[in-house]
Amino acid sequence: MPKNLEATIDIAAAPDQVWKVVSDLKRMPEFSPQCIRMQPLGAVKTGTWTINFNRDGRKVWPTTSRVVRFEPNTAIAFRVNDNRTIWSFTLEPTEGGTRLIQRRDCPNGTSWISRKAIEAALGGEEPFEKALLQGMNETLGKIKATVER
Structure with missing residues (x-):
């Protein structure tokens, strides 16, 4: 069963400065080692859909997501429709x-197809989640470096 994951970092900048970076979803590929592209379909707010491309080494796959929480200077969350x-x-x-806290939550588990794809192509849930957590820490470190410049 997939686990919820969390990574945290302290940034020497006001929340509104951090918000400008994390709420600009098009910038996600600058920070995330797994994200190649995140394209919002319209202005980012609750309900906005995104088209995404992710990678793990040479493996690339598309996903879509929908913003499910948008509270300026406080929180943004999106649900990946595929998993x-x-x-x-x-x-x-x-x-x-x-x-800044980044989380991946699996409140109802993940989809059967996602679990099978992770098992078949990405080495199984445990190594995949280890790589995700490492990527989350890398993402937060890059956001921190960008904001603190």
Whole structure:
């Protein structure tokens, strides 16, 4: 069964500065090692659909998602339609700036086809999730470096 995953980083910048970066979903490929493209279909808000392309090494696959939470300077989340996972960024003000939390939640598990594809093409759930968590930490580190410039 897939696990919920979480990574956190503290950024020396106000939440509105961090928000400008994480809410611009087109920029996701700059930060995520798995995301090749994330194209919102219209202005980003609750209900906006995106078309995405992801990779793991030489393997590339498309997905679609829908923004399910959009609270400026606080949180953005999107549900991947293909596997039912919910990816989110939550911003918490701190004394030194902002704590940014990235999560992958699987409230109802993932789709059968997604589990089979991960097993067949990506080495199984455990190594795939280990790589996802590593990628989440890399993503947060790149966001931090961008915002703190």
